[in-house]
Amino acid sequence: QVQLVESGGGLVQAGGSLRLSCVGSGSIVSINDMGWYRQAPGKQRELVAVITSGGSTNYADSVKGRFTISRDNAKNTAYLQMNSLKPEDTAVYYCNAHVQRRVFGGLAEYGYWGSGTQVTVSS
Numbered sequence: 001q002v003q004l005v006e007s008g009g010g011l012v013q014a015g016g017s018l019r020l021s022c023v024g025s026g027s028i029v030s031i032n033d034m035g036w037y038r039q040a041p042g043k044q045r046e047l048v049a050v051i052t053s054g055g056s057t058n059y060a061d062s063v064k065g066r067f068t069i070s071r072d073n074a075k076n077t078a079y080l081q082m083n084s085l086k087p088e089d090t091a092v093y094y095c096n097a098h099v100q101r102r103v104f105g106g107l108a109e110y111g112y113w114g115s116g117t118q119v120t121v122s123s
Contacts, residue, residue: 006094012119020117022036023077024077029101030073032052033098035049035069036096038119039092047060066082068083080093086121090119093118
């Protein structure tokens with residue numbers, strides 16, 4: 001089995017910063033894309049940022065210039081540095097990873113989600 005565990009959420013004032021972490025554990029051969037998504041009350045889950053195993057990144061327009069995604073492949077960990085936070089960034093933030101696992105002598109890719117971490121930005 002594979003687990004993704006997020007940490008680093010909390011309550012912060014507008015303009016403040018938080019750093020989220022997502023650690024993968026279990027039957028992992030390697031991790032391809034890792035991403036952060038968020039879901040605010042009454043809204044659909046949306047992509048915040050994604051990073052490939054090679055370090056290429058992509059961001060939602062709403063967070064460009066404020067958020068930075070990074071990863072440590074040796075630790076199966078992704079980070080999301082969030083600066084200049086706004087009240088509209090308030091949401092549950094979820095980690096997603098495309099994990100390669102061994103199956104029947106070969107490799108297969110599976111998608112996994114963490115359980116989420118709450119980020120609340122007060123005005």
